[in-house]
Amino acid sequence: QVQLVESGGGLVQTGGSLRLSCEASGSTLSRYTMGWFRQAPGKEREFVGAVAWTGSTYTYYADSVKGRFTVSRDNAKSMVYLEMNSLKPEDTAVYYCAASGRAIGMRTRDYDYWGQGTQVTVSS
Numbered sequence: 001q002v003q004l005v006e007s008g009g010g011l012v013q014t015g016g017s018l019r020l021s022c023e024a025s026g027s028t029l030s031r032y033t034m035g036w037f038r039q040a041p042g043k044e045r046e047f048v049g050a051v052a053w054t055g056s057t058y059t060y061y062a063d064s065v066k067g068r069f070t071v072s073r074d075n076a077k078s079m080v081y082l083e084m085n086s087l088k089p090e091d092t093a094v095y096y097c098a099a100s101g102r103a104i105g106m107r108t109r110d111y112d113y114w115g116q117g118t119q120v121t122v123s124s
Helices: none
Strands: 003-007 010-013 018-025 033-039 046-051 059-061 069-074 079-084 093-100 118-123
Touching: 003 093, 018 033, 018 093, 018 118, 033 069, 033 079, 046 069, 046 079, 059 069, 079 093
Parallel strands: 010 118
Antiparallel strands: 003 018, 018 079, 033 046, 033 093, 046 059, 069 079, 093 118
16 A cells, blocks of 8 residues: 655746655555646546656656656655646646556556645646
């Protein structure tokens, strides 16, 4: 079992930056692929980015955030981060951290554990 708690959301202007954090507990973080998803009102939850479970820095991103968002992890601190730059109003959503015991996937069903989410609002 893995418990995930996100933090760092808030209100930011277009072009601004935010860093989301995800604290994991209950199991060794290094065993899991860690992903970030987001869900806007009236829309399905969508993949944002993920970092592999290995000691490598392999990451994968949705096209919509590539070059603007960065996923990273600190296994020693049991933390995962989502650095978001050049934010746009269309990035407004609830952002979720998720853990998977498998290789990187982009579907919600690829992930076994989820946090409660943190709201990000980008004003125009």
